[in-house]
Amino acid sequence: xxxxxxxxxxxxxxxxxxxxxxxxxxxxxxxxxxxxxxxxxxxxxxxxxxxxxxxxxxxxxxxxxxxxxxxxxxxxxxxxxxxxxxxxxxxxxxxxxxxxxxxxxxxxxxxxxxxxxxxxxxxxxxxxxxxxxxxxxxxxxxxxxxxxxxxxxxxxxxxxxxxxxxxxxxxxxxxxxxxxxxxxxxxxxxxxxxxxxxxxxxxxxxxxxxxxxxxxxxxxxxxxxxxxxxxxxxxxxxxxxxxxxxxxxxxxxxxxxxxxxxxxxxxxxxxxxxxxxxxxxxx
Amino acid sequence: xxxxxxxxxxxxxxxxxxxxxxxxxxxxxxxxxxxxxxxxxxxxxxxxxxxxxxxxxxxxxxxxxxxxxxxxxxxxxxxxxxxxxxxxxxxxxxxxxxxxxxxxxxxxxxxxxxxxxxxxxxxxxxxxxxxxxxxxxxxxxxxxxxxxxxxxxxxxxxxxxxxxxxxxxxxxxxxxxxxxxxxxxxxxxxxxxxxxxxxxxxxxxxxxxxxxxxxxxxxxxxxxxxxxxxxxxxxxxxxxxxxxxxxxxxxxxxxxxxxxxxxxxxxxxxxxxxxxxxxxxxxxxxxxxxxxxxxxxxxxxxxxxxxxxxxxxxxxxxxxxxxxxxxxxxxxxxxxxxxxxxxxxxxxxxxxxxxxxxxxxxxxxxxxxxxxx
Numbered sequence: 001x002x003x004x005x006x007x008x009x010x011x012x013x014x015x016x017x018x019x020x021x022x023x024x025x026x027x028x029x030x031x032x033x034x035x036x037x038x039x040x041x042x043x044x045x046x047x048x049x050x051x052x053x054x055x056x057x058x059x060x061x062x063x064x065x066x067x068x069x070x071x072x073x074x075x076x077x078x079x080x081x082x083x084x085x086x087x088x089x090x091x092x093x094x095x096x097x098x099x100x101x102x103x104x105x106x107x108x109x110x111x112x113x114x115x116x117x118x119x120x121x122x123x124x125x126x127x128x129x130x131x132x133x134x135x136x137x138x139x140x141x142x143x144x145x146x147x148x149x150x151x152x153x154x155x156x157x158x159x160x161x162x163x164x165x166x167x168x169x170x171x172x173x174x175x176x177x178x179x180x181x182x183x184x185x186x187x188x189x190x191x192x193x194x195x196x197x198x199x200x201x202x203x204x205x206x207x208x209x210x211x212x213x214x215x216x217x218x219x220x221x222x223x224x225x226x227x228x229x230x231x232x233x234x235x236x237x238x239x240x241x242x243x244x245x246x247x248x249x250x251x252x253x254x255x256x257x258x259x260x261x262x263x264x265x266x267x268x269x270x271x272x273x274x275x276x277x278x279x280x281x282x283x
Numbered sequence: 284x285x286x287x288x289x290x291x292x293x294x295x296x297x298x299x300x301x302x303x304x305x306x307x308x309x310x311x312x313x314x315x316x317x318x319x320x321x322x323x324x325x326x327x328x329x330x331x332x333x334x335x336x337x338x339x340x341x342x343x344x345x346x347x348x349x350x351x352x353x354x355x356x357x358x359x360x361x362x363x364x365x366x367x368x369x370x371x372x373x374x375x376x377x378x379x380x381x382x383x384x385x386x387x388x389x390x391x392x393x394x395x396x397x398x399x400x401x402x403x404x405x406x407x408x409x410x411x412x413x414x415x416x417x418x419x420x421x422x423x424x425x426x427x428x429x430x431x432x433x434x435x436x437x438x439x440x441x442x443x444x445x446x447x448x449x450x451x452x453x454x455x456x457x458x459x460x461x462x463x464x465x466x467x468x469x470x471x472x473x474x475x476x477x478x479x480x481x482x483x484x485x486x487x488x489x490x491x492x493x494x495x496x497x498x499x500x501x502x503x504x505x506x507x508x509x510x511x512x513x514x515x516x517x518x519x520x521x522x523x524x525x526x527x528x529x530x531x532x533x534x535x536x537x538x539x540x541x542x543x544x545x546x547x548x549x550x551x552x553x554x555x556x557x558x559x560x561x562x563x564x565x566x567x568x569x570x571x572x573x574x575x576x577x578x579x580x581x582x583x584x585x586x587x588x589x590x591x592x593x594x595x596x597x598x599x600x601x602x603x604x605x606x607x608x609x610x611x612x613x614x615x616x617x618x619x620x621x622x623x624x625x626x627x628x629x630x631x632x633x634x635x636x637x638x639x640x641x642x643x644x645x646x647x648x649x650x651x652x653x654x655x656x
Binding site for chain 1: 389418420425426433451453512624643
């Protein structure tokens with residue numbers, strides 16, 4: 001079984017701040033991490049490998065520094081790492097990204113055996129679009145299984161698999177076939193640390209660096225800025241609410257008094273809520 | 284997965300000045316479409332909200348609004364959905380009815396929707412950012428090679444008639460407005476409860492345009508083996524609660540979530556949190572409020588120890604009243620809260636719980652000591 005996992009290096013968004021005056025992102029000192037959702041995808045891939053044998057190739061598209069994310073993935077236990085990096089990819093939207101990544105997945109297939117499953121996280125924490133996974137599936141004509149919570153079984157002989165998929169109002173049990181693309185919902189499995197062996201192996205393993213040509217991409221017009229149908233016209237910080245927040249006065253008051261004032265202020269603005277809370281008990 | 288590196292401000296400048304023009308073959312695309320998501324025959328609330336938004340965009344453009352209904356005639360059927368589309372402002376309903384569309388699967392739905400678009404050429408296509416909507420939108424946009432903007436918080440049409448889709452970016456610290464200039468349709472998804480629910484009008488039934496699904500079951504690889512409905516109201520109680528209490532990193536430690544739960548129990552609210560708490564494993568993912576969690580529109584939202592990144596802001600902005608408790612008086616949450624308390628959430632939450640209980644006590648028999656445990 002050959003499994004490809006697409007990961008992305010993202011800034012740890014919890015630590016990003018916007019400059020209060022210039023409204024620009026303050027990136028200094030913001031660490032980069034593997035997109036947390038992609039770690040669940042990687043773990044799922046490793047579990048499948050543990051159960052059914054085979055190997056796991058991790059793939060990322062990004063600037064040269066994204067190599068760090070791949071090295072980390074190797075220490076978790078991945079067997080091979082491919083970095084898709086080329087200036088032509090700069091400014092890619094989700095459509096252009098799925099174009100480039102799908103070519104890289106195909107090339108990985110040519111070089112190391114066609115992938116049976118391509119895994120991605122359900123979305124990344126910086127873009128939050130959940131679009132690249134379905135994009136890759138469509139382009140490679142893979143069965144598209146998104147928001148998968150559990151891989152129930154895989155039959156390598158008949159090439160059938162059964163998965164549980166999160167839907168709005170319940171869980172779908174889907175029966176599908178390999179090859180497929182699976183996007184993994186968070187919290188399925190605890191993420192392994194990787195063994196000492198993995199760490200040594202990761203340190204020795206090369207990260208393959210592919211440009212557009214290496215990935216077999218002929219049509220550069222479908223990459224990067226030029227290949228992106230969407231255009232970002234304006235980036236801005238959300239303005240404060242027109243009406244300023246009412247600040248509770250805390251000077252010379254006990255917390256109990258401030259709390260009582262706060263409840264009064266809440267009920268003054270929400271009389272309906274006061275009637276509800278005071279007439280129907282605490283429900 | 285995501286817009287891999289598509290939205291850094293540096294790139295944004297480049298893309299905005301790329302001078303892209305609509306390709307000639309797309310010039311005859313007209314009308315605004317809303318995909319009507321069905322759950323066993325019932326219309327998902329997000330589709331109703333999108334009809335309201337779609338009506339506004341269609342009026343601005345001077346074009347028609349259509350609801351797109353893909354379903355099967357079994358069970359409830361598609362008739363109620365068609366009625367809802369007209370009742371909430373659609374001029375036209377496009378209908379594809381087939382047993383293959385009884386349960387959601389990517390292949391037949393993608394086929395049905397892309398065929399409809401190719402035949403009738405809408406300029407704007409809106410879908411709910413649900414698990415179904417995102418699964419479908421990603422596949423359809425890739426098939427049609429057009430632009431798709433996810434999880435928009437604001438939609439508008441500019442002077443040229445282009446769709447201006449605004450969404451949070453860069454981890455939610457900023458907002459960006461995205462255009463699809465060269466291709467059609469301009470696609471966008473919007474989360475549930477981001478847009479207001481429009482007024483229902485009892486409108487006479489409009490025009491229904493029906494299409495065949497040109498596909499047979501044998502062509503579809505993935506089969507729905509079973510469907511297990513969510514048993515409890517766990518999933519929906521946050522999105523539908525009148526009162527929500529949310530906690531952030533300011534609570535300091537997982538044990539302190541008890542203060543949050545005590546308050547919620549006392550005033551009968553749902554408990555939610557910001558993303559870092561889910562990442563730390565303090566709360567399950569289905570409790571997360573914000574761009575990648577639930578969007579809420581309660582009457583009262585109390586945010587304790589939450590700094591208020593845009594990501595969180597877009598999830599709570601629809602609340603009627605936002606009360607923020609934070610020790611940092613410069614926290615961004617005070618920019619959009621209605622009532623601000625600069626205090627340590629750990630100390631203030633118990634005081635607030637007592638204050639609520641006292642106000643409610645004369646009218647019922649709650650004892651302050653009895654709350655939560």
